[in-house]
Amino acid sequence: MAGSSYGTLFRVTTWGESHGKAIGAVVDGCPAGLSLCEEDIQPFLDRRRPGQNRYTTARSESDQVEILSGVFEGKTTGTPISMIVYNKDQRSKDYSEIASYYRPGHADFCFDQKYGFRDYRGGGRSSGRETIGRVAAGAIASRVLKELGITLTAYTRSIGPVQCDPGRFQRKYIEKSSLYMPDPEAEEQAVRYLEECMKNRTSSGGVVECRAEHMRPGIGEPVFEKLDAALGKALFSIGAVKAVEIGDGTAVSAALGHENNDQFETGPNGKPQKATNHAGGILGGISDGSDLLVRVSFKPTPSVARPQTALFKDGSCREVSIRGRHDPVIVPRAVVVVESMTAITLLDLLLQNMSATMEHLHRIYS
Amino acid sequence: MAGSSYGTLFRVTTWGESHGKAIGAVVDGCPAGLSLCEEDIQPFLDRRRPGQNRYTTARSESDQVEILSGVFEGKTTGTPISMIVYNKDQRSKDYSEIASYYRPGHADFCFDQKYGFRDYRGGGRSSGRETIGRVAAGAIASRVLKELGITLTAYTRSIGPVQCDPGRFQRKYIEKSSLYMPDPEAEEQAVRYLEECMKNRTSSGGVVECRAEHMRPGIGEPVFEKLDAALGKALFSIGAVKAVEIGDGTAVSAALGHENNDQFETGPNGKPQKATNHAGGILGGISDGSDLLVRVSFKPTPSVARPQTALFKDGSCREVSIRGRHDPVIVPRAVVVVESMTAITLLDLLLQNMSATMEHLHRIYS
Amino acid sequence: MAGSSYGTLFRVTTWGESHGKAIGAVVDGCPAGLSLCEEDIQPFLDRRRPGQNRYTTARSESDQVEILSGVFEGKTTGTPISMIVYNKDQRSKDYSEIASYYRPGHADFCFDQKYGFRDYRGGGRSSGRETIGRVAAGAIASRVLKELGITLTAYTRSIGPVQCDPGRFQRKYIEKSSLYMPDPEAEEQAVRYLEECMKNRTSSGGVVECRAEHMRPGIGEPVFEKLDAALGKALFSIGAVKAVEIGDGTAVSAALGHENNDQFETGPNGKPQKATNHAGGILGGISDGSDLLVRVSFKPTPSVARPQTALFKDGSCREVSIRGRHDPVIVPRAVVVVESMTAITLLDLLLQNMSATMEHLHRIYS
């Protein structure tokens, strides 16, 4: 139990259900002296907000964040930052029907088996709205990292079978893209693919990629708190994720050792560097200073308009048609969630690394 | 820091370097009253031991485990179980040369950046020998699970491009196979592939799969301590892992919603069941009672006999040839490590789930 | 950092400052299926509320708690219970003066040294109002314990030199007493003592005692998570506490072994029992089933109306007179805080004990 907290030194606790009064997060351990206000957090929440285009749900939540504690005279005080977002558009009646059965592809059955009953309104705690707290916390973590010069970029790498072409990567296009894709051509294809999905009353999965630049080497703790292990946990904790990859990911299994090893070389500035980055910036669980690269596969939205065979509480299996507002794809809205979880994880391990050496201790305490 | 412990209620702490005096683990939180002796643990260690065939290193360690505490009159007492394996065949001189440079594909550079220096003998703490502690602990976790009827099976699913065919899956062949593969035909091809790798002085990656059967539903905590999140951390914490997949894994990104959803059906015994298991036994981070399925991609062994460009401490990049004993593939020896980390994770969350409901409390305390 | 969470399986995270927008707590890990509503929590908050008699501050806060999540159809769902209490009567101007100096006996100097600056309004995070979150969480923990038959009783044992006489102990009088004392005679003396303190513009300390009855044996984990160790942390985490005692407490240092040992005897019902309870219900860090007894010494309120020598930011030491609303004694309001922290701690270890034996595992999982 007690699974709603994440992180050791930078610790995020989220709370709230889809159709409860509010959703929120408490961020404890944010270093004091960071300039922070609601306007720093809202843009992150706006990126995950529904209703931004026709491929995301029509539910209109303004999702305005309010900071309740931990900031004084515009700066973080080092004490917990409590943030709240009220649920405005709840329409609980939409969901009353699903109380009696377990939907395929959803956590309904699992929650009932675990707890004996469940808050069935909109998925309750397992709703995608739970990520609001993560994103609010991620906005703060990103801000701390940015002060140190570390920047994160996340985007939709593929939707269904439609993949972005690295050769057409346009960083600036990501924010303009309704699907948060960096490749306008791929985006166009993806739009057509999603229209087809909607026509067929089905949904699509996809892949989100996140890159951290201007990394510091030395981040990550050997053995169980490796940077990649921590990222693995953080990213798999996002609903609908079925695979996490670092660097070349699954492709390494078929690679040859001498090719997969990133050789060293003397860079154009005369400084040594890695000639390639198959490792995605992590070796032995510790960052090597080159770009961090993670990739996350999301399954298709389980709520589809087709009839499906559900399990009823009486033990019978019968066809149901799920109504309500659902995304044909959640991937674009998940982009900022992946970025947020990466930022939180990176910051937490960066703080842990501060006590790695006696030399660091002397720098702080003498 | 303090990254060498894993788990909340069933907590494993490992210690030791490749060429130190010994390697060990402390398992704290093992339920009291479990029958346990060294003979229960040794077979797990034997599965990861080098020198079992010509595709694993010739280093001959007997790796005999000794239990130092926590067991009394043949049963666990509920207090920490300390286990030790002495390092016998250390040959430190083999490694003295690599003190002056950072090998491609290894953690050498990262450790030096983090700590200011490193134990360069055989990789020190980042050596594969570190997994001895995990496997000893995993043997105990597996034993507890087995008492509840939950069994784990892990095997090599692919080596390089050679994949096992699910249609030829023979569970009993796994232990006979020098590569821990369940498919004799694939094994034969893999053997030829590895011979080729050795001839070309390179190495191969591969994929390990692990399945848990007779699962209980309800295991895993919502949001951050999801069963898949915990597995993600556990499995990425194994050296050389670059991807973790649950159920259909990366394939879900191109799947369609109505196909990816596991429909319910009435089983042959009249009981409801899932018609498929794309989800790999986890929905919303909680086990659904069907088989748990995880898959892990390992990169090729970074130590290859070819000349490679290393980074020297003076900042120059020069060609080196790494000598010493190295596996052309680590995947077969990693099979038991994947199984061990899965068992530890599963047990820890199974213990956490005991306090999920008031009904459980009444069952224990009244 | 990240010091605002407490507990492993029953985890409480509190947030909020004295003069921020609100104060709150998130309780994660509460077993599902507990009947719970605001009316169960409010009476606990009312016990710590200021303005109840002339010996507590005149600040009039209604301190109404609102549950924001984690409860569905009147029962806890097993997911985080978020609770909020808005700060209504803030009067920040009262405190603006103290921004420039550090008050004796307060944490002002320490916060500035740690964080570089501080929220000086009413003590910020170090205000007594921080305990609102603890008490709200304690109300929930107490309710779970009560379902198992374990009841807690806390009261003021002494104020200044005035001690309650165990021979005059009246449990029912505690709630009637303006000072939460179980002894009407002692209360009368204490009232006179406090009048004297106020006349002399000074303040008084005191002792709170808490007893848990109908305990279960076996609660507490050997070595570092002993029941007394956990209580030690929980109780010292309350502001102004300078001593914690279990059972006979400091008196044991002068006792003789054969007298201090609690002998066993056959009870009136023919069952064995302890003849005495010098140990306060804990041996070797584990509950023995007899009553748990803890005692906490609070220092006098540091805010006194007399002139005192403060440290100014410019390094000078000068006399100041602190204005504002302050209790001549905080002990009566701290009674419910001690009870709450005891309940939270007891419940957390009671949940941890559920996985102590294989026999328990079989009871839940077979």
Place this chain on the structure above:
Amino acid sequence: MAGSSYGTLFRVTTWGESHGKAIGAVVDGCPAGLSLCEEDIQPFLDRRRPGQNRYTTARSESDQVEILSGVFEGKTTGTPISMIVYNKDQRSKDYSEIASYYRPGHADFCFDQKYGFRDYRGGGRSSGRETIGRVAAGAIASRVLKELGITLTAYTRSIGPVQCDPGRFQRKYIEKSSLYMPDPEAEEQAVRYLEECMKNRTSSGGVVECRAEHMRPGIGEPVFEKLDAALGKALFSIGAVKAVEIGDGTAVSAALGHENNDQFETGPNGKPQKATNHAGGILGGISDGSDLLVRVSFKPTPSVARPQTALFKDGSCREVSIRGRHDPVIVPRAVVVVESMTAITLLDLLLQNMSATMEHLHRIYS
């Protein structure tokens, strides 16, 4: 469960029973680059070793510590430091008799209630020998603190009713004293008191005090990870402790506010300082830079040679006489344990404080 680890960033895991093969500790999170060898640790263990005078048990253990990992070329590497002490003088037969009953004042009954059975040889895990691991870890923590200039001094403050006189405090006498008392006169009286106890076949309690000098301000995290809360846990986790006090301790309950507050003053060097130190160096849970002062009350050794009424497994209560080697007082041997737990706690919070501010982050990462 899993109660044998302590600390967040500097984490100590101990293992081993009184009559098992060995006792040990794993210290994870020790900063890299600390010069360390067995000779740094052995003197701490020698201070807790039995058989040093006639008031401690005659059992002759050499208790030689061996470092098994985490140190390379004389320096800590940042990875876990595993330490082992073999049990040599076990004489298990001495204890076989007590398998059938529960001794008064011991944890026998509690362990059986918790785990269903127990390792009854010499108290098993609840033996005083468990502290060997703490002391070995404490030696390392003390060494790190000493590098920063922070020094700890612990001593016996009282034995039974015999108290040291602060006016006769001789720091250098502590190590010479067979009872680790700083006051030769009090020591003489205590010796006579203990002779009397032995004659009367009973035992004595006492008080240990520990002082940390050259402290840094800002150590300790608000709310639940206060420095005093952490010390409360650490010190109550030592067997036989029944009270913990900070600064003036229990005396504050009868003090007056204006006297208990430590006023500021301009020191002889023109710098501001506290005029008194009633607070014992902690305000609001954070160190203020003045000396840290803690005090711990130990109960008398429960093993006394007199006949006592024990509880037998058949439910009967009968007189028994406990044989074997037992200290008439454990306090002198506990002095180094108190010092060790204080050092470990202080260091852990000192490491946590490194990430308290953005200014600290910039000092490490730019």
